[in-house]
Amino acid sequence: MSFEREEYRFLAEIGVGPTNSGCYIDGQWKARGSIVSSLNPSNNQRIAEVVEASVEDYNEGMVACSEAAQMWMKVPAPKRGEIVRQIGEAFRAKLESLGRLVSLEMGKILAEGIGEVQEIVDMCDYAVGLSRQINGSIIPSERPNHMMFEMWNPLGIVGVITAFNFPCAVLGKGAPTTPLVTIAVTKLVAEVLEKNNLPGGIFTSFCGGAEIGEAISKDTRIPLVSFTGSSQDDFGYNLGIKEIEGFCFLVGLKVQQIVKERFGNCLLELSGNNAIVIMNDADIGLAVRSVLFAAVGTAGQRCTTCRRLLIQESIYETVLNQLTGVYKQVKIGDPLEKGTLVGPLHTRASKENFEKGIEIIKSQGGKILVGGSAIESEGNFVQPTIIEISPDAPVVKEELFGPVLYVMKFQTFEEAVEMNNSVPQGLSSSIFTQRPDLIFKWIGPHGSDCGIVNVNIPTNGAEIGGAFGGEKATGGGREAGSDSWKQYMRRSTCTINYGDELPLAQGINFG
Secondary structure, eight states: OOTTSGGGTHHHHTTOOSEEEOEEETTEEOOOSOEEEEEETTTTEEEEEEEOOOHHHHHHHHHHHHHHHHHHTTSOHHHHHHHHHHHHHHHHHTHHHHHHHHHHHHOOOHHHHHHHHHHHHHHHHHHHHHTTOOOOOEEOOSSTTEEEEEEEEEOOOEEEEOOTTSTTOOBEEEOTTOHHHHHHHHHHHHHHHHHTTOOGGGSOEEEOOHHHHHHHHHOTTOSEEEEEOOSSOTTOOOOSOGGGOOHHHHHHHHHHHHHHHTTOEEEEEOOOOEEEEEOTTSOHHHHHHHHHHHHHGGGGOSTTOEEEEEEEGGGHHHHHHHHHHHHTTOOBSOTTSTTOOBOOOSSHHHHHHHHHHHHHHHHTTOEEEEOOSBOOSSSOOBOOEEEEOOTTSGGGGSOOSSSEEEEEEESSHHHHHHHHTTSSEESEEEEEOOOHHHHHHHTSTTSOOSSEEEESSOSSOOOTTSEEOOEETTOSOOEESTTGGGGGEEEEEEEEEOSSSOOOGGGOOOO
16 A cells, blocks of 8 residues: 555554554664564555564563653652543544544444544543542541541553454554554654653553563563453464354463463453343334444444344344345445445454354354355455354354354243353343333343343443443453442552550450
């Protein structure tokens, strides 16, 4: 791809050139690793080259990062919040061009690319307010003249290993296949740090492969590692279909084992196998629109993508007829073109995995109702696919990262809940019904076992104000809103004796 072409001149606005250094350490751009090419998934042509970080670069960066962290932790939280506010404004100023880069390099449609950047802006706004609300509890002490309370202090360096499908969330190591987004995001943050005369080591980022991901996991200077799983694993496995078996879980499990061996903490956001349940009293039009977005948005490459559709038997044919009709109208094509709803899968390997997965599904009795094929082209395009299959088929318990939707019927609400909860993953779920009793059963202790439990909305498109994450093989981590901030802090219980005697807890008399 030529940088002289008019439609790609925007890359210069966000600091991306034909050849780029993929490592920002101690306020400088440098890299001594291998040279890789970033590819446009719409045609598999090269966008630009990136020099990846080496292990030597990583070690140098972490020395500077450790020094900067000591200074940064002393800055009052509201002052740190002001820097985050400025970062949010920097993203807001480049919303369109950065969103366009996300679409170009990752493959999601432009509206979703811009939406991803907006999510970062919203997260910054949220964090600014939070910087003045990091409150600790006051705890009544049983001892006279004693004060007991909680203090929250910064945990220190956080290592974030991000996935290709949401590449803007960079704070450490970006996905190997979206290095240009990593570079553009880092440059925006670096400009804010420089403007405020802050050390560049506060924000250290690496474009790299397995050796960098493993170094982050092993590094005792990093008390918390946040890992988001994807089909492109960060530990060098050449993951084909992996018999489709929970590849995100396996990689996340390895990260967790490495970090726990050094008594570090992990935030894992791994695979999802999300279901939408449609009851016979549902607004079918609303449900069908929701399923369409949940199942084919981002070409089925979200962890919250709807992969299983459970329809009550009495309305099964009605829902299916409407859904197959709208599927056939979906425009597949260049994600930067107006009107496109489904862009390409991210890599050639993803397209091959889709084809292998379809064969496995058919071998287990799956009946293709719509789609089911790759599209002949230079890019990584596949057809959004609906498959009728038994809930007992082994493949239904696994996640194929693409626009593949399994449809199944059920008779009772209890059966639907059992089917929803029958998979190893537990990220997102949703039910469509107007009945209050079913709604409250669904969100209650005997309802959905997922971390995200919705009613009359899709499984994807979460707001930043709520905690994001799931249970079981999804990893148990929580990011974003609610009280998820606590995972990035060190909690201390403090007791102060302001009297002149020494009463002991539990009434112990020690002479």
